[in-house]
Amino acid sequence: AQREAKAKAHQPAVTRDGQQINVFANVGSINDVQVAIASGAEGVGLLRTEFLYLGRTIAPTEDEQFAVYQAIAQVLNHRPLIIRTLDVGGDKPLPYLNIGFTEANPFLGWRGIRFCLDHPEFFKTQLRAILRASAEHNLKIMLPMIATVMEVRAAKIILGEVQDELRQAEIIFDENLQVGIMVEVPSAVAIADQLAAEVDFFSIGTNDLTQYVMAGDRTNLRVATLVDALHPAVLRMIRQTVQAAHTAGIWVGLCGELAAHPLAAPILLGLGLDELSVNPQSIPILKQAIARLSVTEAEAIATLALQQDSANHVRALLQQSTVP
Ligand code: PEP
Numbered sequence: 001a002q003r004e005a006k007a008k009a010h011q012p013a014v015t016r017d018g019q020q021i022n023v024f025a026n027v028g029s030i031n032d033v034q035v036a037i038a039s040g041a042e043g044v045g046l047l048r049t050e051f052l053y054l055g056r057t058i059a060p061t062e063d064e065q066f067a068v069y070q071a072i073a074q075v076l077n078h079r080p081l082i083i084r085t086l087d088v089g090g091d092k093p094l095p096y097l098n099i100g101f102t103e104a105n106p107f108l109g110w111r112g113i114r115f116c117l118d119h120p121e122f123f124k125t126q127l128r129a130i131l132r133a134s135a136e137h138n139l140k141i142m143l144p145m146i147a148t149v150m151e152v153r154a155a156k157i158i159l160g161e162v163q164d165e166l167r168q169a170e171i172i173f174d175e176n177l178q179v180g181i182m183v184e185v186p187s188a189v190a191i192a193d194q195l196a197a198e199v200d201f202f203s204i205g206t207n208d209l210t211q212y213v214m215a216g217d218r219t220n221l222r223v224a225t226l227v228d229a230l231h232p233a234v235l236r237m238i239r240q241t242v243q244a245a246h247t248a249g250i251w252v253g254l255c256g257e258l259a260a261h262p263l264a265a266p267i268l269l270g271l272g273l274d275e276l277s278v279n280p281q282s283i284p285i286l287k288q289a290i291a292r293l294s295v296t297e298a299e300a301i302a303t304l305a306l307q308q309d310s311a312n313h314v315r316a317l318l319q320q321s322t323v324p
């Protein structure tokens with residue numbers, strides 16, 4: 001089955017009733033991008049830019065970042081590249097920025113967009129590098145850990161300032177660059193309709209969304225059973241987010257590990273996600289799972305799943321309905 005999946009991995013993922021789902025890759029290095037293309041990725045749905053900042057003593061310069069974004073985009077050869085702005089803090093402390101060490105609850109602390117908005121000059125360096133790389137490539141920007149509408153507006157103001165500066169310096173960039181957000185904080189789900197009016201797309205981050213919805217640290221093995229993305233509480237939040245996005249007319253993807261779960265495809269398809277972004281190794285099997293489904297079946301399974309009273313019951317339901 002693995003070999004069969006690999007052989008078809010370079011074709012688009014289309015359901016039996018003709019619905020196409022974009023299958024993208026989550027990557028965290030140039031090497032990952034090469035593996036992603038070889039595995040059949042149609043683009044990068046999440047470039048975790050932390051790798052540029054971790055394991056060193058000073059922040060990467062604008063030119064250094066520009067060179068890396070440019071190199072990644074070149075490997076992708078016109079396929080879309082969604083660059084997530086820096087998401088340090090939480091379980092990724094950074095000595096030279098002095099974050100993530102002194103907090104009692106780093107996952108509830110100064111992380112991602114919160115840190116960047118408090119350091120606009122630092123944030124601008126990354127935005128400038130991304131914008132410059134957008135001149136000749138198919139790039140999109142994605143903001144992590146958004147909890148409020150004000151954070152999106154503040155980030156867009158800073159982005160607008162960088163764009164003005166570049167125009168003044170006659171440096172070209174993509175004037176139509178799409179800006180999206182990660183939906184991974186429960187408040188963002190609750191106000192998804194308001195957030196959808198501010199951005200071009202959503203990508204649901206079920207790794208963080210699950211830990212915040214279930215109130216269980218994603219790195220703490222003692223609560224690992226509780227922190228289960230198949231719990232109906234999480235699935236209902238995904239449904240609410242997709243509905244808000246589609247009502248507003250924007251597309252919505254999912255880039256948490258749930259998308260690579262061997263049983264989750266019918267639920268995610270049935271809930272109406274437009275794009276799934278997974279680790280490169282999972283692409284062939286995910287595409288195969290999509291090809292075996294019809295949207296009508298998937299919708300019926302998703303409806304049933306959301307009515308279950310535990311993650312285990314969801315799992316049992318999915319096991320029954322999966323074609324071996
Ligand atoms: C997520 O939270 O689901 C996600 C994709 O981002 P990360 O795992 O990098 O926090």
Ligand code: MG
Pocket residue numbers: 144184205207208
């Ligand atoms: Mg996250």
